[in-house]
Amino acid sequence: MTHEELRELLAPYALDALRPQEARDLETHLAACETCRRELAMLREVAGDLAAGVATATPPAALRARILDAVTPRPRVVSLPRLWGVGLAAAAALVVVLVGLNVSLNRQVTALNRDNRSLNEQLTAINERLGAQERVLALLANPASRTTPLAGSVPANVRFVYHHETQQGALVVSDLRDPGADLVYQLWLVAGQEPVSAGVFRPIQGRSIIVPVSADFSRFQVVAISVERGPTGAPRPSAAPILAGSL
């Protein structure tokens, strides 16, 4: 198609009135044509006016809750066999486990890449897990990472590993009893008197878990765990922490 012919497709494209093949042809052209991109940007603003012009209905409040809930971060807990003991001393062993996981995830990514875009969601989820695991891997293998044990009112083997510069941290839970039905543990980073939630988790009996955390740790003095109502935890701690450690 000539430039003029492609340019004629811009208005129908902005109105979503092209057949899929025509839309793809135009998209290929757009990638290379600054003039058409600018023209399309303008047409999209006008199309946006057509969309905004119909706004009269109020969506139900439950929809808002559902959508926001769907994106509420739940830490991707990495579960490891108890055998590993999970201290920094075991970092080498952890590296082996996580590298194994990465290899298998990488294979899945490669396989998914070959597939079409309906698989994009799975790909995103796997990439996110992969990213989280890579960060934990780097953190535990880093000799500059610091470790603080958490102690308090319950018997536990829990430590927090963190690295200032990369702002990566991980709570390593080797032994902690079940919080009880409908309850979760919630991790807090405390700056002065101000606790900030770093996610919720439930321990897996007989296994170690790792809760990845990203934060500017220099802002915080204390890391603490409280028992909160599941599944999402509380905006602020509802009771005194059961475990705490200083950063």
Place this chain on the structure above:
Amino acid sequence: MAPRAGQDEDENTLLAQTSRRDPGAFAALYDRYGAAVYSLALKMLRDRQTAEEITQEVFLAIWRGAREFDPARGSARAWILSLAHHKSVDAVRRQRLRAAEPLSETVAAQGDVADEAVHLVADAQVRKALEGLSDGQRDAIAYAYYGGYTQQEIAERLGVPLGTIKTRMRDGMQKLRTTLRPLMTGSDG
């Protein structure tokens, strides 16, 4: 449309924060655009349940795809609403495929969709701008944008050559632009 330069910048920031997984910024975007997305889907699909599903789909796509937004290629508002329209059109077309209705008959049975669509536009400025178009331009744009029809389907329905529909869409959109966005300059103006 009202000047909105500050608002654009603000929303670009909200999208950037959303791309960094900030649920607060995402909630703020929902509070600004949830009703617009839902209303558009409801108008096009005429079913609350489906409109809710589309709204959810659109916002999850915003959450996952916010990093693909490029402020150099238009406003956050245009990006979000074009996503909403795209998903609504997909749903309309799927619905028609399922119903296996010949498109020209569907349109005929529904009476004058284009006219009805224009009357249902709530915003007085947008409605007025649409009324300022020629009948042919208005029909082409309303069938496409609010009806979810392709340019070929519209040409067939109206019994005019495809080239004419393209011209009407282009001229109509240009005219809407001069009415609704007099300060905006396009590549040829």
